[in-house]
Every structure is written in structure tokens, then in C-alpha cells.
Amino acid sequence: xxxxxxxxxxxxxxxxxxxxxxxxxxxxxxxxxxxxxxxxxxxxxxxxxxxxxxxxxxxxxxxxxxxxxxxxxxxxxxxxxxxxxxxxxxxxxxxxxxxxxxxxxxxxxxxxxxxxxxxxxxxxxxxxxxxxxxxxxxxxxxxxxxxxxxxxxxxxxxxxxxxxxxxxxxxxxxxxxxxxxxxxxxxxxxxxxxxxxxxxxxxxxxxxxxxxxxxxxxxxxxxxxxxxxxxxxxxxxxxxxxxxxxxxxxxxxxxxxxx
Amino acid sequence: xxxxxxxxxxxxxxxxxxxxxxxxxxxxxxxxxxxxxxxxxxxxxxxxxxxxxxxxxxxxxxxxxxxxxxxxxxxxxxxxxxxxxxxxxxxxxxxxxxxxxxxxxxxxxxxxxxxxxxxxxxxxxxxxxxxxxxxxxxxxxxxxxxxxxxxxxxxxxxxxxxxxxxxxxxxxxxxxxxxxxxxxxxxxxxxxxxxxxxxxxxxxxxxxxxxxxxxxxxxxxxxxxxxxxxxxxxxxxxxxxxxxxxxxxxxxx
Numbered sequence: 001x002x003x004x005x006x007x008x009x010x011x012x013x014x015x016x017x018x019x020x021x022x023x024x025x026x027x028x029x030x031x032x033x034x035x036x037x038x039x040x041x042x043x044x045x046x047x048x049x050x051x052x053x054x055x056x057x058x059x060x061x062x063x064x065x066x067x068x069x070x071x072x073x074x075x076x077x078x079x080x081x082x083x084x085x086x087x088x089x090x091x092x093x094x095x096x097x098x099x100x101x102x103x104x105x106x107x108x109x110x111x112x113x114x115x116x117x118x119x120x121x122x123x124x125x126x127x128x129x130x131x132x133x134x135x136x137x138x139x140x141x142x143x144x145x146x147x148x149x150x151x152x153x154x155x156x157x158x159x160x161x162x163x164x165x166x167x168x169x170x171x172x173x174x175x176x177x178x179x180x181x182x183x184x185x186x187x188x189x190x191x192x193x194x195x196x197x198x199x200x201x202x203x204x205x206x207x208x209x210x211x212x213x214x215x216x217x218x219x220x221x222x223x224x225x226x227x228x229x230x231x232x233x234x235x236x237x238x239x240x241x242x243x244x245x246x247x248x249x250x251x252x253x254x255x256x257x258x259x
Numbered sequence: 260x261x262x263x264x265x266x267x268x269x270x271x272x273x274x275x276x277x278x279x280x281x282x283x284x285x286x287x288x289x290x291x292x293x294x295x296x297x298x299x300x301x302x303x304x305x306x307x308x309x310x311x312x313x314x315x316x317x318x319x320x321x322x323x324x325x326x327x328x329x330x331x332x333x334x335x336x337x338x339x340x341x342x343x344x345x346x347x348x349x350x351x352x353x354x355x356x357x358x359x360x361x362x363x364x365x366x367x368x369x370x371x372x373x374x375x376x377x378x379x380x381x382x383x384x385x386x387x388x389x390x391x392x393x394x395x396x397x398x399x400x401x402x403x404x405x406x407x408x409x410x411x412x413x414x415x416x417x418x419x420x421x422x423x424x425x426x427x428x429x430x431x432x433x434x435x436x437x438x439x440x441x442x443x444x445x446x447x448x449x450x451x452x453x454x455x456x457x458x459x460x461x462x463x464x465x466x467x468x469x470x471x472x473x474x475x476x477x478x479x480x481x482x483x484x485x486x487x488x489x490x491x492x493x494x495x496x497x498x499x500x501x502x503x504x505x506x507x508x509x510x511x512x
Contacts, residue, residue: 059413077417090410095432095509104428108418138511156418 008071010035010160010192011056016065018051024217025051029065031211031220033160038186038193040207042200044254048218049196053162056194057083069160079109082153086165088145092137098124098148099133105155119155126185127151143174147181154185161186163195167202176234179206183232200250204243205232212253222253297479306483313480315468319487322464325381325453326446326495329388333449334442337393341400342426345434351401362398366391366448367455374459384456391452392445399441403434436510439503446499450492 009032016029026048033039041049054060055067058077067074069081085091092101102120111119124130127147137145146166153161163182167175183206186193197203203210207226214221227242237243279299285291286298293301309315344350344358369387377383407430415425431438457466469484 057417059416077419079419081417083413083417085410085413087410090408091414093411093429093432095435095507097509105418107428108420108424136509136511138509 007035009033010037011067011069011074011194013052013055014066014068016052016055016062016067018048018055018060018063020051026055026218028219033192033194035159035192036190037209038183038195038207039209039211040195040197040203041211041213042197042203042250042254043213043218043221044215045198046218047213047215049213050164051218052213053083053164053194053196056160057081057162059083079156080159082156082158082161084146084149084153084161084163084166086168088142088149088166088169089137091149092145092152094137097134097136098129098140098151101137101148101152102155105152109156123151123155124148126154127181141174143170143178146170146178150178150182150185154189158191161191161193163193165197166195168197168199175202180234182206183230187230200247200254201238204228204246204250205234205237210246210250212250224249294476294478297482299482301479302482302486305477305479306486309480309483315465315483315487318463318465318468319491321462322453322457322466323491325384325388325456325462325464326449326491329385329453330392330442330446330449332385332389333392333445334396336389337396337441337445338400338431338438340393341397341434341438342404342431345401345404346422346426346430348405351405355401358394358398358401362394366452370455370459379460379462381460381462384453384460384462387456388449388452392448395441395444395448396438397441399437400434403437404430406437407433436507439499439506443496443499443503446495447492450488450495454488 011033013029013031016026017024018026029052031052041052043049051060055062056069056074058074058081069078093104096104099120102123103116106116106119121130121133124133127150129144129147129151132140132144137148140148146169150166167178170178179202182193185191193206195203195206204226210224210226211220212222212224213219224246226246228237228240282296282299286293286296297305306315344354366387369390370383373383373386373390377386411429411433415429420428453464454466454469456462457464458470461467465484465487469481469488472478472481472484
């Protein structure tokens, strides 16, 4: 995985303010995400991390300020920006099989029919669902459904992958498994990731950088570089001094932010 | 689970057999005059005879046609109009009260109106069925559109689905359970209106036939016709249920 370079940012937030129903949600946001970077956003609930992600996805226009993607202002959803939601059950089409859910992407992209089957199989294989192509979401476990949603995003061949607490509803073992899968996929494809979570250890384990936010109104309080080499390991990475130190810093920060 | 279901099926078959036996007993004991209530064995014999010699088969076929095409008309109309209204939240809000006014309107009240338009024709019968059987499917479609999860709207926006793609790949499949339930209800309405339509228009279907039997006091034949209607209703609803089961297999256990 390449470290952030001196190139122009892939996505940049400039002086963003967002208010919903007169209540300020985000204020004074300035943030840049660089190509190939894995950026994690942490913060207590109500700090606007999800709103920030929705701005990046083009699902929500900023009240003031600009969000620019590849140097151009974001006016709506982009084909090469994909979002993984936490509620995989609601984000998948329950009436389509795993393969059918992936096919949706190719149908909307106008991919030639002849190519679809092969590409669907390849994408499913990347998340380890090759054997489950013909199953409906209701026949898959939570972890598998989330992998399917990730696969659907990968089918879009995104330059930017936005993930909104994607593993929050999964058990610890499945979560670790998926963290490693995402790291591997990102390392292979060079996709830029913006990952929202409230799990500090997850943020440190995954990211190049961790952005910490404060609530009322949501703002960026601090940014930390994660000084840990890739590939990371569930066993040894959390035992490294840099990991433990950053965890302590973030924990103190969160306690300070919530009181 | 399976033995329990088989047991229930057996039990319900026994209950049905007991009811027929009771009917036979009441007739045999002449508790009711056979002019009004013929015994089941005579109704059965009349049924076999009428199918064999009386050309009942052709009449049943005609009634099935009325019912089926009327139902198709109502289903397509319901899904089409329902989609057009359902896709827009504004249209839903404006039109829902009016639709609720039309829905409980007894479709048979429309016969005089539509007879004025179409005369005593097959088209009139189809039009009444189409109108009367429209509502369950129409309202189910609208409701099915209204219950698309907000998350799926976002997924659709992110994938940049066109309005048409959204209707075909998300809204209609989402509405499918309700649409199929509506279509099942509308099938029964279609059968009822086929009978009424045939009696009124003189179209030589089963409905018209049982009326003729009643007028000439051939009660075993009348009951044979009623029995046939029961069978048609039961079998057609079972067929749609099977279709429903297959189309909704994604819902899981």
C-alpha cells in the first residue's frame, strides 16, 4: 500500500458548514483525502461523521463551502465513488441472489451481457462468496451479507470507497476477518478509503490516518498519523507501542469530547 | 414440520368429507325437500352427465376465459396505474382519498353504466371485471412503492438508476409480495363478476347456465354448477398461491 503522496487530494472538503433543520451538524470542516490513503474518522455519536461521508458521496449538498472530487465540485453521486452502509440488510436487494445483486451494477453501467457472468464471478470470488452466488441475502449470514455489499461496491471499480461503520453490527471474530479482507482488497486495488467507525482500535488497525471529531456541532478536533507498517496483523499490530500509545491518546480524546 | 402439515391436510379433508356426509344424511332423511337441496350423489351424477352430454365443458371454458382475461386486464391495469401513482409521493398524497372512495364501490353497480356504453357484450363483462378486480392490485402496488426502504432510495441514487430502472429493479420487486396478495384477492372478485356478468348479459358461460337450471328447478344440476364454481375458485387461488410461493422464494424460511 502506498503512503499519501504530494499529489493533489482525491477529495477535499473546504470550509464546510452543514445545518439540518436550523441545527448545525458540521462546522468549519477542512479535510483532504489523498489517493491510495486509508483514512479513518472516529468520534462520539452525533459528531457528524456520517454526514461527512454523505457529503463525500454526493448524497447531501453542503450548506456552505465546497466538496471537490478530483478537483471538481461534487454535484451528486459519482459512478466511481461507492458507499458501504452499516445496515447491509436494507442496502441489498432481498429479491435478488448474490450474483443478481452484483449484476445490478453492471446493468446500470450498461456492461455487455456476455461479460457480466464472468465479472460477477470474479467480484464474488474476491470477497470469498464464489460458492454462494445463487443464494438470496436471507440465506446468508450477516458477515456474508456485508461482504456481498462490499463486493457490489467493488463491482463499481471505485476510486473512492466510503464505508459507514460497516462492521458495527457484526460479531468480533467476523469483524476482524472482514477488516483483514478489506485491507487486502485495498492493498491489491489501490482504492482510496474513507472509513467511519466509533471503534478506536478498528480505526488505528486499518488507517494511515485517524481523524477525530467532536460533537455539537460536529468538527474536526485532531488528526493523527498511524505509524504502523502494512500488512497489519490482528495478533501483533495491537501489541506494538505505537498502537497502544495512539489508542490511549484517542481514548482520552473521546472521554474529553463526550463530557 | 412436514408430518404436521400432512396431518392438518388430512384433518381438513376429513372435515370436508364429514360435511358432505351430513349433507347426504339430511337429504336422505328428507329433512329438506330435494327440490331445494338435492343429495350430493345426485348433484355429482348431474355434474358428470352435464359435462358428458350437456356441453358444460364449453361453458366452463367461457367462464374461465372471462375470469382470466378480466383478471389479467385488472392486474396489468392495477400495476401500471399503481406504478404511475406510486412513484410520486405527491401523486400518492393527492390521489389516495379518491381511490379509497372508488375501492369499496360495489362493481356490480357499474353494470348498468357499462351496459349503456358497451351493450350486452363480452367487452362489457370484461370491462366490469377489469374495473371491479382492479382495486386490490392497484392499491397494493401503490402501497408497495410507498414502503421502499429509504436506504434503497439512496442505493439507487448512488448507482444512478434512471426512474425506469428504479421502478423495474427496485420498486416493483419491493411491491411484489403485496401485488401478488392483491392479485389473489382480485381473482376471487373476477370470478364473482364473471358469474354476475354472464347472468346479466346472457353470455353462455357457467353463470348463465346455473341461472337456467334454477329457473327450470333442476336443482341437482344447479348444485353441480355451484360445485364447479367452488372448484374453479379454489383451484385458481391455489395456482396463484403457488406462483406467489415461487416468485417470493427469496423471502427465506
